[in-house]
Amino acid sequence: MGSVEIYATTGNFVISLLSLLILGITLLIVSQGKLAVKKSLFCIYAGLVLEFITVGISYKVNSLYTQGYTIDTWVFLELILVLIAMLFFAIAALRILVNNVPEAPVIGTLGGIGGVASVYFVYIYPNSYMIANMQQIFILTGFVFLSIAFASQLHRKHSSGYLGGTISCTVVSVILLLRLLGVFYDCDVLYSWYISPLFYNVMAVVFASINADYLARSLDTSRSEIVKYNRRLEDIIKSSPFPIIISRLGDDKIILANNNAVKLFGIDITELDRYHLKDFFADPESRTQLNERLETEKEVQDFEVLVKSYSGDSPFWLLTSATTIDYNYDVVLYAAFQDITARKNQEVLLKNQATRDPLTSLYNRRYFEEEVNKRIADARQNNGIYCVLMTDVDLFKRVNDTYGHKTGDKVLIELASACERALRDCDIVARYGGEEFVIFLADVDIEAARVVAERLRETIAGLHVPSDDGRIVTFTISIGISSSKVSDNIDTLIKTADEALYKAKQNGRNRVELFMPEDLQGFNPNNSALHKDESANRHPIFEKEGAEEISLLDGVAEHHIEGTTSNIEAPHSTPTTKTES
Numbered sequence: 001m002g003s004v005e006i007y008a009t010t011g012n013f014v015i016s017l018l019s020l021l022i023l024g025i026t027l028l029i030v031s032q033g034k035l036a037v038k039k040s041l042f043c044i045y046a047g048l049v050l051e052f053i054t055v056g057i058s059y060k061v062n063s064l065y066t067q068g069y070t071i072d073t074w075v076f077l078e079l080i081l082v083l084i085a086m087l088f089f090a091i092a093a094l095r096i097l098v099n100n101v102p103e104a105p106v107i108g109t110l111g112g113i114g115g116v117a118s119v120y121f122v123y124i125y126p127n128s129y130m131i132a133n134m135q136q137i138f139i140l141t142g143f144v145f146l147s148i149a150f151a152s153q154l155h156r157k158h159s160s161g162y163l164g165g166t167i168s169c170t171v172v173s174v175i176l177l178l179r180l181l182g183v184f185y186d187c188d189v190l191y192s193w194y195i196s197p198l199f200y201n202v203m204a205v206v207f208a209s210i211n212a213d214y215l216a217r218s219l220d221t222s223r224s225e226i227v228k229y230n231r232r233l234e235d236i237i238k239s240s241p242f243p244i245i246i247s248r249l250g251d252d253k254i255i256l257a258n259n260n261a262v263k264l265f266g267i268d269i270t271e272l273d274r275y276h277l278k279d280f281f282a283d284p285e286s287r288t289q290l291n292e293r294l295e296t297e298k299e300v301q302d303f304e305v306l307v308k309s310y311s312g313d314s315p316f317w318l319l320t321s322a323t324t325i326d327y328n329y330d331v332v333l334y335a336a337f338q339d340i341t342a343r344k345n346q347e348v349l350l351k352n353q354a355t356r357d358p359l360t361s362l363y364n365r366r367y368f369e370e371e372v373n374k375r376i377a378d379a380r381q382n383n384g385i386y387c388v389l390m391t392d393v394d395l396f397k398r399v400n401d402t403y404g405h406k407t408g409d410k411v412l413i414e415l416a417s418a419c420e421r422a423l424r425d426c427d428i429v430a431r432y433g434g435e436e437f438v439i440f441l442a443d444v445d446i447e448a449a450r451v452v453a454e455r456l457r458e459t460i461a462g463l464h465v466p467s468d469d470g471r472i473v474t475f476t477i478s479i480g481i482s483s484s485k486v487s488d489n490i491d492t493l494i495k496t497a498d499e500a501l502y503k504a505k506q507n508g509r510n511r512v513e514l515f516m517p518e519d520l521q522g523f524n525p526n527n528s529a530l531h532k533d534e535s536a537n538r539h540p541i542f543e544k545e546g547a548e549e550i551s552l553l554d555g556v557a558e559h560h561i562e563g564t565t566s567n568i569e570a571p572h573s574t575p576t577t578k579t580e581s
Contacts, residue, residue, distance in 0.1 A: 003195065004058055016200070034218075040093075044088070044203070057077060083111065083114040087110060092145075092149065140180060161208075179191070233325075247333050248330055250330075257269070283306055290305070303319070319338040320338075360431050386484050389453055391456075394509040395509070404467070415477070446485065480502070
């Protein structure tokens with residue numbers, strides 16, 4: 001391909017060498033990726049380098065010949081290098097044509113024939129005409145191989161590089177063929193020195209284009225795989241028995257929802273892009289918590305969240321599992337849901353059964369004691385004040401005997417409702433047992449507690465409860481009060497409040513009495529509990545011989561009564577529609 005004129009002047013040599021270096025640098029750049037034919041491109045470059053060297057040897061041979069030196073060795077070396085260059089072109093062509101094709105038979109055959117011919121026409125039967133033809137035939141064969149190899153890849157998508165290689169190698173093959181045949185011998189263009197550097201630069205563009213084509217095909221393959229992946233993912237989501245939603249992390253827009261999710265959240269599938277996942281969270285804080293866990297854990301399992309449908313119906317509970325995935329060239333949130341509303345309702349029911357009185361819906365004794373213990377601990381650290389009130393319906397047995405136990409239950413329910421209405425949210429009221437209720441007042445001293453108790457007593461006295469036979473029942477309560485000045489122990493507070501309640505009963509009922517710190521002198525807590533006659537005032541559900549009372553859900557006797565109980569005053573007259581005070 002090259003002309004000895006490349007070495008005739010320094011300018012020609014420098015331009016040719018720089019062009020060859022540019023091709024080499026281009027090859028190094030494109031070989032950094034995963035280009036499938038980069039080994040073939042290295043073979044092409046190696047062949048061009050050898051061909052460039054043979055041109056220099058040919059120039060040297062001409063110079064030695066004119067000086068009368070023996071040139072057989074130089075001519076043989078030139079033939080061998082041209083032969084090796086052809087073999088490199090052949091290897092590159094084979095690798096482009098067929099991947100992993102056995103190269104040894106082809107290279108062995110071509111190399112053997114060429115080597116034998118070189119030895120024969122240089123040393124055994126010297127023939128300068130055959131040597132000159134062999135020099136051109138070897139390199140022509142190499143370029144023909146390359147033209148065929150590049151042309152074989154033109155059917156592929158994104159093949160601009162192979163097209164350029166086919167055209168350039170074909171042009172060079174034609175030039176070499178015309179030289180071999182001696183056609184247009186006088187045409188200077190066929191023998192110009194600049195053909196080689198021009199071809200090097202063209203091949204640099206071809207190498208870069210082949211790499212660009214490979215990247216474009218890889219991108220198409222990746223896109224095709226992504227499309228297949230998305231389709232498989234969509235099929236899985238649509239066929240899932242669980243509601244599944246995919247939303248973008250950037251703007252939280254929902255981009256995919258299966259039929260179960262559409263039904264669950266009330267989504268209009270035709271206007272999916274107007275919904276945001278956060279709109280379905282009844283508590284926005286839970287959405288923030290989910291995002292924070294995803295940032296740290298990458299995958300969240302069994303996250304309970306309270307949600308709502310798009311129509312804004314009553315909230316319901318879902319168990320959520322979420323992770324981040326790639327979908328349609330974007331990072332999205334993949335969330336699967338399971339409706340656990342029934343389970344959560346059952347949990348609430350069980351919790352209420354454990355902490356609430358079934359008749360009045362007030363807290364029960366167990367909850368009151370546990371919660372007040374916590375409140376007292378906090379108050380102890382902050383020097384807080386508080387009071388405990390013990391209330392009891394006066395002559396409650398007379399209500400049951402006169403109007404029946406159903407009416408007695410109504411009385412207790414109305415009493416509970418009145419207590420809740422009269423107290424603050426921070427206060428605690430509980431049914432302690434039978435007709436006895438206990439109240440915890442936070443941040444209240446004993447005088448303020450007296451005011452609250454008096455107001456509550458007056459409110460209760462004004463209640464009217466209809467009996468089953470249409471009569472109106474009124475009733476009163478007695479209240480005992482103890483405070484943090486007396487003790488910071490819940491058991492002691494309850495017993496001292498009960499002591500004050502007993503005093504209120506003894507002093508005529510329907511009144512409020514206080515247990516003061518000085519009353520502790522001579523007070524025996526072991527003999528203070530429930531001074532009233534339980535057999536006279538207790539509701540039948542609480543009747544149990546020898547027991548103080550039972551927790552409504554415990555089924556376990558609380559404290560055995562030690563000592564004797566005092567009898568409540570017997571009524572002085574037959575009961576009327578109003579209970580006696």
